[in-house]
Amino acid sequence: MATSKAWFTPDFNRFFKELAPNNNKEWFDANRKRYEQHVKAPFEAFVGAVIAEVGKVDPKVRITPREAIFRINRDIRFSKDKTPYKTRMAAIVSAAGRHDHGVPGLYFELGPECVGIYGGAYMPEKEELLRIRRHIAANLRKFKALYAAAPFVDHFGAIQGERNKVLPAEFKEAAAKEPLLANKQFYWSVELPASKVTDPKLLDIVMAHYHAMRPLNEFLIGR
Secondary structure (H helix, E strand, O other): OOOOOOOOOOHHHHHHHHHHHHOOHHHHHHOHHHHHHHHHHHHHHHHHHHHHHHHHHOOOOOOOHHHHEOOOEOOOOOOOOOOOEOOOEEEEEOOOHHHOOOOOEEEEEEOOOOEEEEEEEOOOOHHHHHHHHHHHHHOHHHHHHHHOOHHHHHHHOOOEOOEOOOOOHHHHHHHHHOHHHHEOOEEEEEEEOHHHHHOOOHHHHHHHHHHHHHHHHHHHHOO
């Protein structure tokens, strides 16, 4: 995985720094070639490399970069903030890609604020949440061992997520032993310095975090 050449030049973050105070279609159109050369193309190549590395250990991940990468255009239909563009690039590498945010996978975003790396089940639907909770309740010891494992703790700290105040009766006994059962989200995250964008070892960094989270992702999937 290691490479002596950075995936991104300083122009990647520079583009977003200049976009932030000029977040409008006119400026973006005038700088579209910069975006395509210094942001879009190298990000697509990087995501392709991540997919290839993940696919070596998880053959179910057979998506293309375009199936993983989120659009730079913001969805402003229901937002008070009408700025049309995001100030970072993001992708999710999983068997479902960006089409199903409930499937545990590797989500990462690159920009001038940070390199963010995330995993877990962020938006599980009702039935999927029920399945995850039942799997945890039936495997309390294994679940705790996974989130207490040194690689996971060193890279991410702890499982995060909003919690329900009231749990279905079937989980109350297990929840007394494992409070995380009350979660309606099971995700984890870390934010690294934005300088990591131009680090030649960026792929190694992202994959080290992936390998640290993979056992928990696999558990949440039910494998």
